[in-house]
Amino acid sequence: xxxxxxxxxxxxxxVMLTVALVAFALFRFVGDPIASMVGQETTLAERAELxxxxxxxxxxxxxxxxxxxxxxxxxxxxxxxxxxxxMELIMSRLPATLELAMVSGILAFAFGVGFGVYTALRRxxxxxxxxxxxxxxxxSLPTFLIGVLLIWVFAVELQWLPSFxxxxxxxxxxxxxxxxxxxxxxxSLILPAITLGLYQMTLIMRLVRAEMLEVLxxxxxxxxxxxxxxxxxxxxxxxxxxxLVPVITITGLQLGSIIAFSIITETVFQWPGVxxxxxxxxxxxxxxxxxxxxxxxxxxxxVINLIVDLLYYAVDPRLRVDRANARH
Amino acid sequence: xxxxxxxxxxxxxxxxxxxxxxxSFRKSPLAIVAAGVSLLIILxxxxxPWIAPHDPFNPATLNLMDGFTPPMEPxxxxxxxxxxxxxxxxxxxxxxxxxxxxxxxFVGFMAVAFAMVLGITLGLIAGYRxxxxxxxxxxxxDVQLTFPSILLALLIFGVARGFIPPAYREAMAIxxxxxxxxxxxxxxxxxxxxxxxxxxKSKEYxxxxxxxxxxxxxxxxxxxxxxxxxxxxxxxxxxxxxxIIAEAxxxxxxxxxxSTQPSLGTLIRIGQGFLFSGEWWILLFPSLTxxxxxxxxxxxxxxxxxxxxxRLR
Numbered sequence: 001x002x003x004x005x006x007x008x009x010x011x012x013x014x015v016m017l018t019v020a021l022v023a024f025a026l027f028r029f030v031g032d033p034i035a036s037m038v039g040q041e042t043t044l045a046e047r048a049e050l051x052x053x054x055x056x057x058x059x060x061x062x063x064x065x066x067x068x069x070x071x072x073x074x075x076x077x078x079x080x081x082x083x084x085x086x087m088e089l090i091m092s093r094l095p096a097t098l099e100l101a102m103v104s105g106i107l108a109f110a111f112g113v114g115f116g117v118y119t120a121l122r123r124x125x126x127x128x129x130x131x132x133x134x135x136x137x138x139x140s141l142p143t144f145l146i147g148v149l150l151i152w153v154f155a156v157e158l159q160w161l162p163s164f165x166x167x168x169x170x171x172x173x174x175x176x177x178x179x180x181x182x183x184x185x186x187x188s189l190i191l192p193a194i195t196l197g198l199y200q201m202t203l204i205m206r207l208v209r210a211e212m213l214e215v216l217x218x219x220x221x222x223x224x225x226x227x228x229x230x231x232x233x234x235x236x237x238x239x240x241x242x243x244l245v246p247v248i249t250i251t252g253l254q255l256g257s258i259i260a261f262s263i264i265t266e267t268v269f270q271w272p273g274v275x276x277x278x279x280x281x282x283x284x285x286x287x288x289x290x291x292x293x294x295x296x297x298x299x300x301x302x303v304i305n306l307i308v309d310l311l312y313y314a315v316d317p318r319l320r321v322d323r324a325n326a327r328h
Numbered sequence: 329x330x331x332x333x334x335x336x337x338x339x340x341x342x343x344x345x346x347x348x349x350x351x352s353f354r355k356s357p358l359a360i361v362a363a364g365v366s367l368l369i370i371l372x373x374x375x376x377p378w379i380a381p382h383d384p385f386n387p388a389t390l391n392l393m394d395g396f397t398p399p400m401e402p403x404x405x406x407x408x409x410x411x412x413x414x415x416x417x418x419x420x421x422x423x424x425x426x427x428x429x430x431x432x433x434f435v436g437f438m439a440v441a442f443a444m445v446l447g448i449t450l451g452l453i454a455g456y457r458x459x460x461x462x463x464x465x466x467x468x469x470d471v472q473l474t475f476p477s478i479l480l481a482l483l484i485f486g487v488a489r490g491f492i493p494p495a496y497r498e499a500m501a502i503x504x505x506x507x508x509x510x511x512x513x514x515x516x517x518x519x520x521x522x523x524x525x526x527x528x529k530s531k532e533y534x535x536x537x538x539x540x541x542x543x544x545x546x547x548x549x550x551x552x553x554x555x556x557x558x559x560x561x562x563x564x565x566x567x568x569x570x571x572i573i574a575e576a577x578x579x580x581x582x583x584x585x586x587s588t589q590p591s592l593g594t595l596i597r598i599g600q601g602f603l604f605s606g607e608w609w610i611l612l613f614p615s616l617t618x619x620x621x622x623x624x625x626x627x628x629x630x631x632x633x634x635x636x637x638x639r640l641r
Contacts, residue, residue: 015471026490140623142573144580144593145615148600152611156603163604253474260479267581268600282486282583285494290486297479305474 008309012302017068019298023291024067027077028060076292081284086292090274095176096166097273100265101258103189104197108258109251112201116208117240120216135202143261147195147268154191162188164270196265200254207250211243252308256301352635359635362627369621373429380423381410385588399609413609415598421609424595425617431591432621435506436572440564442510443571447517448560452548454518455525462522469515480512481574485583498586505584509574516563524556558636565629569622576618592618 042050051057058066070076076086115135119128138146155163167184169177179185215221216239224234263275270276274293281289344350353359372379399413399421412421454462472480485508492500528534529552537547578584579593587594592614599611 011467011471022487026487029491140626141619142577142622144577145596145619148596148603148611148615151600152603152608256474257476257479260476263479263482264577264581278486279581279583282482282489285490287490290490294483294487297483301474 004313005310008306012306015302016295016298019294020068020071021064023071023294024064026287026291026294027067028063071295076295077288079281079286079289081281081286081289086288089277089289090292090296091175092177093272093274093277095178096271097259097262097266097275099178099180100189100192100196100271100273101255101262104193104195105200105251105255105258107193108197108200108204108254111197112204113208113240113247115201116205117212117235119205120209120212121235123213131205135205138198138202143195143199143264144268146198147191147265150191150195151268161191163191166272192265192269192271195268196258196261199261200251200258203254204247204251207247208243211246212239215239215242249308249312252304256304259297259300349635353631356631356635358627359631362624362631365620365624366628369429369617369624370433372426373433376423376426376430380426381420382423384419384423384427396607398607399613412613413607415607415610416602421613424590425592425614428590428592428595428614429617429621431502431585431589432572432575432593432618435502435509435575435585435591436568438506439509439513439571439575440567442506443513443567444517444560444564446510447514448521448553450514451518451521452525452552452556455522456529456544456548456552458526465518466522469518472515477512477570478574478577481508482578482581482583484508484511485578489583498588501584501586502589505575505578508578509571512574513567513570516567517560520559520563521556524559525552528552528555562629562633562636565632566626569625569629572618572625573622592621 056063074087078084079086079089082089115131119131122128141149151163154161162184165188166179167186167188168182169179169185170181172178172181179189221234221239224238229237259275262273263279265271266273266275267279274296277289278293280286281293353363377383396416397408397410397414397418399411401413402409410420410422412425414420415424450465454465485504488504488508489497489501492504525548534547534551537551542551575584575591576593576596579591580597582597584593585591590598595614596611596618599614602608602610
């Protein structure tokens, strides 16, 4: 057990260091950091002095070590474009992204499981076939197109919902700005949350449906029916419960995708989150922001995968046997 | 004696017509429609300069007075009629779609080709050699698979853009895009080819080739490669749809192809800007084209996967 966790941790650290190396190389080789910091009048001597003061004349590995040390404390320098500390920028926009991701994740899970169970139980009904067909279209539509079409229908034609921004926001505590407590904030959240969650919803729905159909064929379901249990108890107490383990795993892994696709959704809806910040940093080659986002995303994915792997290890004893055999 | 019994050898075309794949294709209306739509769009894109009523990116052929002409209606100033209307600069939407599809498809095909060459090469080597090369490559593949490919393409594109000197950024954008999308999708090919190679390499024909002293490169390319191409073809077809969507997404986000060479994604981004002023056709038609293209290529890939899988017959 300890060996497995250690190996898995070491692997995560290697991944993070590789990403850090890419981020550092960006800093080091894209333009001259000194040139982007000083004005026209700075003399060559002053530039050289600054170079020494910042440690830019030290060996590559020493500089990389310093970069990693600073990154661990959350110091990524100052954005070239916005002239603000990068960490401050990211922290001020993180609540917007997290609220969006959370709401769409919950929507995707609730509707995914609901539709999945319904289509599995009422196989062949017209409502089921409609849901399945719509889900097929939902999977093949690119995320940004879903967003644009939703804006067209609900913001332009029907004028029910706002098409961009977060609406009014209020502070909870010192820095968490939330849109969930105001009416316009909640209205602004609906379209982006649907856009972001639709793909995940179809994925969860198809998974739940397939798992349900599988489980409903098993003997213990037949036995439960034979015991005269109500449909409700059989379908939800026995069948659904046993489909949820893989569903929760997949949903956990999809968290990363939600963050990835939030870049797209935030751009479509001009949502002031971290993803939109990143897209702008790519457009203007704002290296500190790009580097920080790169590290942040890598960290999120590494942590999610680490947790899922460790959970698997804890839940599934077969993995342990395999490892033991492989070693001898 | 034997030449009396011998039937004439069927030609290549006849043999292709009689094959299982061809039979399953002719029996699947969905596959025929999907292939038809894909082929139509691809041909229209290839022959865009001859089909398009005018070159939308040649200012000499544009008339600003033609701007915002609705589809199938004569323009109020010039009296010109356009099938799909015009955009703000008087560019015929039908022409911009043809030229846009050309760029989308070019990036898509090149990215798939790049991913395929890289993935097949690494997969063959990993599967044939085994050992540390194999475990290193598969570790990298595992790590890469945990990231969604669109995010990866975006990150690679951003990083690569940073390394290119500003003077070349616009000119290199398309190639950077192709490499970024290709790099984000090579893993699928490498995994499948590696698995198939490991199965093939223990078979007798490979051992025979090794016994007669054939060079490993020759064994891999001449003997093993043709036998692992089936699944690769399926991945490549679905990969094309993915690559087209990835390109459209990046261009829509404004970080893909340069604005002088608008792809379907760029056209949709431009069209979104006119949604609120009521010029819906600038958005709708490029979106429909992208959807038709992605959907039909996807369906074709699905059909190919079922057709090549003997277990499903």
